[in-house]
Amino acid sequence: MSHIALYRAWRPQTFRDMVGQQHIIQTLQNAIREQRVSHAYLFNGPRGTGKTTTAKVFAKAVNCEQGPAVEPCNECEACRGITIGSIMDVIEIDAASNRGIDEIRDIRDKVRYAPTDVRYKVYIIDEVHMLTAEAFNALLKTLEEPPGHVIFILATTEPHKLPATIISRCQRFDFRQVSFEEQTKRLKEICEEEGIEAAEDALFYIARLSEGGMRDAISLLEQVSAFSAGRITLESAVDVTGGMAADQFYELAEAINNRNAAVMMPLVEGLMQAGKSADKCLENLIYYFRDLLVLKLASSEGVVTERIVDHERFRDMADAYSSDRLFSMIDTLNKYQVELKHASQPQTMLEVALMKLCTMQEESADGRSTVVASSSGSAPEVQKLMQQVEALERKLEQALKNGVPAGTSDSAGAGAAPKSAVRGPFGGTGKMRPKVKLEPYLSAVNSGDTNHARMNWGEVLQRVKEEKVTLHAWLKDGELAAVVDGNLLLAFKNDIHRETTEKPAHREIIERIAGDVLGKSLQLVTVMLKDWQSAIDGSVKTTGEPLELVPEDTEQPKVAREPEWVEEAVKMFGQDLVVIEDKS
Structure with a gap:
C-alpha cells in the first residue's frame, strides 16, 4: 500500500x-x-x-x-x-x-x-x-x-x-502538537489493522521524529514499512530516516569526552559512507546531548528522554560530562547547525563542529578559561607553547596592574613586540595609532568649518548608509568633534566602533562622501569620547592612549564652557540644529 x-x-x-x-x-x-x-x-x-x-x-x-x-x-x-x-x-x-x-x-x-x-x-x-x-x-x-x-x-x-x-x-x-503517547497509540492501531509487525521501540522512534505531526508519523511508518518488508525494527527505522544508532552516539560522545579527534574523524567518515546526512547527524547529536543534560539535572521519573535505550550505559556517559560543558556543547552545535544549512561542504562543517567540541575551553577552578589539549596532540611542543602563553598572560596582567598601557612596551629587549605589530582590540596585529594633538581641534570647536560640517553631518550619515549600511551602524556612534586644516575629528564612545571605522576600506568611503558633501578634501581622525571631553574640561586623563595637549599656563587660547542655556538648548534640539552666533 x-x-x-x-x-x-x-x-x-x-x-x-x-x-x-x-x-x-x-x-x-x-x-x-x-x-x-x-x-x-x-x-x-x-x-x-x-x-x-x-x-x-x-x-x-x-x-x-x-x-x-x-x-x-x-x-x-x-x-x-x-x-x-x-x-x-x-x-x-x-x-x-x-x-x-x-x-x-x-x-x-x-x-x-x-x-x-x-x-x-x-x-x-x-x-x-x-x-x-x-x-x-x-x-x-x-x-x-x-x-x-x-x-x-x-x-x-x-x-x-x-x-x-x-x-x-x-x-x-x-491546534497543538499530538502528544507522544497519542501518536504511538495510533501507529499501533494502524499496524494492527494493516497487518504490519512493528517493534515498540521502532514506533517510539517514528513518533519522536514526527515532532507532533500525525501526518508525518503515518508517512514515516509507510516509508519504513516498505523498506522493512512488513517487519519494522528500530535498526530499519534508523537506516531509512538517516538517523544514528545508539552505539554510534556512544562512540562519538566517548571520543569527544576523551578529546580524541583522531578517533572521531573515522567515525564521521563512516557515517557519511553509510548515507547519513550531515545536518541530520548534527540534529541527532543535539538531541543526544540534550538527553544527557536532562538525565544529569532532572533525572526524575516522567522526564522525556526517549532516545535512551541502554539506561545504565547512558547514565555512565552523563556522569562523564559536567553540566557546564554540556551547555557549551549544545550551544556550539546549535550555531554550527545554522551555518550547515548554507554550507557547500556539509561533511566538513560537521567535522569542524565535532573538532570544536574536542578542543573547547573549560573554566578552571580560578575562573580562567584554559584550553585542554586532545590526547592526540599532547606533544612536548604543544605543552611548551601553552606554557609560553601562560607566561605572557601573567606578564600582561602584571603590566596592567602597574599602570603600563596595554599594547606598549617599556623596552626593546628580546621578546618585546615591535610597535608596528602591536595587538589590536580584535586580537589581530595592526599599526599603533599615532598620537593625536587635540589642541588645534579644541580651538576649532565652534569654527565656521566645524559648524558647517555639523549642519551637513546628517547627509553624510545618510549617504554612508545608502552605500554600506553596516558601516553606518558603526559610524553613527561617532560624534563630530571639530574640523581643522582638512582633518575631520570624530569622538567615539566605543573602541570597537572606532576600530571598525578606521579600517582602510571604511575610511575611504567616509572621507570620499564627507568630501563630496562638505565641498573639501578631508582626512578622518578619531579619538575616544571620554578623552575628548576630558580635554574640553581641561583635565586630561591618558588612560586610553597618550594625548599631546598644550599646558594651561601657555598663551594658547582656551576653550570656555558654553552658557547653561546653550547646553540646555543642545540637549533639547540636538547639536546639529543649534547654531551660536556672536552679534556683539
Whole structure:
C-alpha cells in the first residue's frame, strides 16, 4: 500500500477519529448542537496536526442530511460527496498558489449565490497567510458582511502574518502538537489493522521524529514499512530516516569526552559512507546531548528522554560530562547547525563542529578559561607553547596592574613586540595609532568649518548608509568633534566602533562622501569620547592612549564652557540644529 493509500485509509472521517485535538472538537460539536455555527473560523497550528481534516469533517457535519449533526454519518450523499470532493459547494483553496486579489474577488462574487447541493457553502482556505495584502482587503469585505449560507474556514501555520482585522472576525482555534503517547497509540492501531509487525521501540522512534505531526508519523511508518518488508525494527527505522544508532552516539560522545579527534574523524567518515546526512547527524547529536543534560539535572521519573535505550550505559556517559560543558556543547552545535544549512561542504562543517567540541575551553577552578589539549596532540611542543602563553598572560596582567598601557612596551629587549605589530582590540596585529594633538581641534570647536560640517553631518550619515549600511551602524556612534586644516575629528564612545571605522576600506568611503558633501578634501581622525571631553574640561586623563595637549599656563587660547542655556538648548534640539552666533 502506498503512502497516499495508507494516509487516506487512516484519515479521520468523523470527529471521533481525530487525535490530540479533543478541546477543539468538543467546542465545534457544542456549536453545532446549539445551532450557533459561526460564519468564519481560523484554524492555527503546526503542520500535520489536522487543521484541514477537521475543516472537512466540520463541513460534513453541518451539511449531513441527518443533521446538522455532531458526527457526520458518512453514508448520505452529502457526506460521501464531500469526502470524495464532488460537492461543488465545499471548496478547498490553496492560498500558496492562489494568493492574488483576482481569486478572492471570484470568491466574493460567488458567495452571494445560495448553495445547490447542501445547506452551507464552505470555503476552506489553506495556508491563508500566503495571501497578498490586496487579497486580504478583498477577503475582509466578505468577512464583514457574509451571507447566512456561507462558512469560511481559514487554516494557517503562521497566524502572526495575518492582519488583525482578519483575525478579529474569526473564531480562532489553536491546534497543538499530538502528544507522544497519542501518536504511538495510533501507529499501533494502524499496524494492527494493516497487518504490519512493528517493534515498540521502532514506533517510539517514528513518533519522536514526527515532532507532533500525525501526518508525518503515518508517512514515516509507510516509508519504513516498505523498506522493512512488513517487519519494522528500530535498526530499519534508523537506516531509512538517516538517523544514528545508539552505539554510534556512544562512540562519538566517548571520543569527544576523551578529546580524541583522531578517533572521531573515522567515525564521521563512516557515517557519511553509510548515507547519513550531515545536518541530520548534527540534529541527532543535539538531541543526544540534550538527553544527557536532562538525565544529569532532572533525572526524575516522567522526564522525556526517549532516545535512551541502554539506561545504565547512558547514565555512565552523563556522569562523564559536567553540566557546564554540556551547555557549551549544545550551544556550539546549535550555531554550527545554522551555518550547515548554507554550507557547500556539509561533511566538513560537521567535522569542524565535532573538532570544536574536542578542543573547547573549560573554566578552571580560578575562573580562567584554559584550553585542554586532545590526547592526540599532547606533544612536548604543544605543552611548551601553552606554557609560553601562560607566561605572557601573567606578564600582561602584571603590566596592567602597574599602570603600563596595554599594547606598549617599556623596552626593546628580546621578546618585546615591535610597535608596528602591536595587538589590536580584535586580537589581530595592526599599526599603533599615532598620537593625536587635540589642541588645534579644541580651538576649532565652534569654527565656521566645524559648524558647517555639523549642519551637513546628517547627509553624510545618510549617504554612508545608502552605500554600506553596516558601516553606518558603526559610524553613527561617532560624534563630530571639530574640523581643522582638512582633518575631520570624530569622538567615539566605543573602541570597537572606532576600530571598525578606521579600517582602510571604511575610511575611504567616509572621507570620499564627507568630501563630496562638505565641498573639501578631508582626512578622518578619531579619538575616544571620554578623552575628548576630558580635554574640553581641561583635565586630561591618558588612560586610553597618550594625548599631546598644550599646558594651561601657555598663551594658547582656551576653550570656555558654553552658557547653561546653550547646553540646555543642545540637549533639547540636538547639536546639529543649534547654531551660536556672536552679534556683539
